Amino acid sequence: MQSALGSPIDGLKSAGFERVVDAFRRTFGARGELGGxxxxxxxxxxxxxxxxxxxGPDRQRAWDRQTLTNVRSATQGLMAICVLQLVENGDLDLEAPAARYWPELAGCGGSIIPVCWLLSRCCGVSGTTLDSRMTSDARLDLPILERRFVEQKLSGELAAIGSRGGMSYGYLVGRVIERSIGQTTSQFFAANVAAPLNVDVHIGVDSRDLSRCSAFGGFMSADDRSSMKMPPVSTVELGGYATALGLATVYxxxxxxxGRLLTPxxxxxxxxxxxQCVEVAAGLHGEFGLGFALGGEQRGFGPNPRAFGYGSHGGSVGFADPEHGIGFAYVTNGAGSVLRDDPRTMALVDALYSCL
Structure with missing residues (x-):
């Protein structure tokens, strides 16, 4: 790759991808990007x-190649890879009731909810009410979280339309992973995804890496992160940290x-x-695979409707487009203005596909 030097950006690019460089530079102008x-x-x-x-918002430290970013809900795509690896290994059965792995979940319908419904957001257990009545500290307390979930009642209405609460996916899927193999999602991901690819991508952040983490404006301070050396399974949905190159390499x-991570x-x-699924907390409609959001007009994964990945409200996103051999990632610490298809991401994706 060739140098792409030119304020306010740095990095490398191969010949033919100049439009991506131009689009990225514009995110710091007209689109007001903080860092990414x-x-x-x-x-x-x-x-x-x-x-x-x-x-960070104080603009004291420049972003560099090793800056880690909390990719927030984009962590869900990383969790999906873990689940699918466990399916390949025979450790998880997608058609089995979730309560086979998490018996306590039977009280809210886990005895009839198959694991695949958790992944496709059609389980009818929404975290919307759960999220609204919980403090920040409670969301990091695994026993409290587990009790709240097992005390919920299955909503037939939500099950009929599909549902996803703001934080429920990480809690539900992460707990099933932990119960099935006796490891946290963080540990499994590190050993079976990050290590084989030698990528700077993590579910949870080690205290030794705090100094190179970016800070979201008003979302998570360094003090908040300092207690998250390896977060409990309950925090995994918002607990992914990555460089853009690391996340793009995964996808x-x-x-x-x-076939390095999953067979074809x-x-x-x-x-x-x-x-189709309704994201209850945000009122958004979308279509899902088993853990991944899918491409199409409703997602910023380019023109291929079969592309898949996951994005976040903050703007960070990663996706794979097997038909074009593409892995893409954009990570940012700037607050997004929309819940989906962030204009910064869309401009970069459009520029990428115009280069092909």
């Missing part, structure tokens, strides 16, 4: 790796046909359409 990074892999090789701006491994058949299983 974008990376693209094609057929397993990095073709774009750019970063720029500031690590690139799902797009390049290498399992990838097809993961992106098989499960139907």
């Amino acid at each position: 990074a974008v990376a693209v892999t094609v057929d397993g090789s990095a073709v774009v790796d750019l970063w720029g701006g500031w690590r 690139g491994a799902l797009a390049d046909g290498s 058949d399992t990838i097809e299983l993961g992106r098989a359409r499960q139907g």
Whole structure:
């Protein structure tokens, strides 16, 4: 790759991807970006790796290649990879009732809810009410969280339309992972996804890495993160930390046909359409596979309706496009103005596909 130097950004890009550089530079102008990074892999090789701006609202430390960012809800795509690996290994049965792995969940319908419904957001157990009545400290207390979930009642109405509360996916899926293998999602991801690819992507942040984490304006301070050396399973939905290159490499491994993380058949299983879902907390409609959001007009994953990944309200996103061999990631600490298809992400994705 060639240098892409030019204030306010730095990094490398391959010939032919100049439009991505231009679009990224504009995020710091007209779109008012604080700090961020974008990376693209094609057929397993990095073709774009750019970063720029500031690590926090105080604008005291410049973003660099090793800056870690909390990717918030984009963590859900990383969790989906973990689940699908467990399915491949025979440790999880997607059609089995969730209560097989988490017996206490039977009280709220877990004896009739299959694991696949948790992944496709059609389980009828919404975290909306749960989220609104819980303090920040309570959300980090695993026993409290588990008790709140098992005390909920299955909503037939929500099950009929599909549902997702603001924090429920991470709690439910993460707990099933932990109960099935005796490891946290953080531990499993580190050993089976991050280590084989040698990528700077984590579920949870080690105290040794706090100094290189970016800070969201008003979302999570350094003090908040300091207690999250390895967060409990309950925090995993919002607990993913990554560089753009690391996240793009993960999705690139799902797009390049290498089978490094999942076999082609399992990838097809993961992106098989499960139907429309209403994200109850946000009032948004979308279509999901098994753990992944799917491409199309409603998602910022480019023109391929079979692309898959996950994004967040903050703007961070990662996705795979196997038909084009693309792994894409954009990570940011700037607050997003919309809940989906952030204009910063959309501009970068549009620029990428115009280069192909």
